[in-house]
Amino acid sequence: MHRVEHVMGFPVSLRIDDDHVPDGVADAVFAWLREVDERFSPFKAHSEVSRLDRGDIGADGISDDLAEVLDLCERYRAETAGAFDVRLPGRGLDPCAVVKGWSVQRAARLLTEAGVRRFCLNAGGDVVAAGGPWRVGVRHPERADRVCVVLEITDGAVATSARYERGDHIVDGRTGRPATGLLSLTVVAPTLTEADATATAAFALGADGIAWAAARAGCEVFAVDGERRVRSTEGLPVAA
Template sequence: MGTVFSFDVRGGEPDAMRAALDEAVAGLRRADAVFSTYREDSQVSRLARGELTFDGCDPEVAEVLELGTEAERVSDGWFSLRYAGSFDPTGIVKGWATERAARALLAAGASGVSVNGGGDVQMFGAPGPERPWRVGIADPLRPGGLAAVISAAGVDRLAVATSGTAERGDHVLDPRTGRSAVTDLVSVTVVGPSLTWADCWATATFAMGARAGLAWLESLPGVEALLLTAGDEALCTAGLPSRLG
């Protein structure tokens, strides 16, 4: 997946947590081996070359395909699973794999879990009594500065995903043209219960642009967002202030 993952795990029986953490890391490595578009031996690369069919892939490929197809439907095609005519799950796999790793740690008995996959975070529980998880959102126009701080106070799960040009340049494509999205946005941060969907919605919104993207995000239940434009304008969904802290 070409990124760095970090884990913050609280509570649980120590030996069980160590075993669960080892399995979570192994799961991330397996996901990279299956889905990486940079590895010639991955199942996704073999699919693109016609050396493998979907029926011959691991079950996780069918799961990601189903989720991505739903994301395409909900976003009216602004999220896409295809690049240059081939299956490319890049826009969904990182969020999906990060959320799956966090869920595995929670199931093993952790009272609080935060897994950060390349800046996108899935949180469950809390780090301590009366201490919610908090995530800082980088300001792409002010290096080293924060645009906002998101708090998970009052909820037992929360995800934060950001799409933009600050870290990776023009990597978001317009599905209609296959070229870099022409957008007035520099970043989109989506907040919701699931990182799988938050990651998809951030990517789709970035391709849509500020006004259309904000209107669409307002229509999604349980989702809040912060949109930053190249003109140094900050736009947000109506419920985002309740998540700031």
């Protein structure tokens, strides 16, 4: 089964390679992602995130899901000494860097709980997969028609933060300026929650983010720095 929908501002594709696909499981995955977009988008005035940011609800009145997301945001803020920050001065609360990976990983859990064994869920280029091997190409940071590495994933996730899609959109919270020390940074981790947030946080740290991400338990890293040098960890699962 292969299904693609546009959710949360990017294409999400779900491929299931099991002989039997449980009834309604794909519907449940995309319904959950649409729910997340409604509840957590900072661009929708009615969302829980927007209402919290405006003060319409207090921190003690938020859902358990949003509390979990904000706890993750604070964890990465503390671990990067403020380079990763979802509450930048002059901007509204924007936890999207954590929400994406967290919500897609939750969608993957819906699949496994339904008995799906072999699937690949790709959310705008960030991937969580099970029952592999799956081959995941990482786009060249300066050539849209090329990949710079192909990874092989059995059970796990891959996320990339880069400048090529949205320009200098990741801000170093310590300076308030765009992070420009890297061209792209890819993280392989057991979950997309960890891979996506780690990739964004490391990118915000700049060149120092490569070593920071590589030191995290369970994470492997592939990066292209601002001088176009390629750096990767020894355990990176490069496809043969």
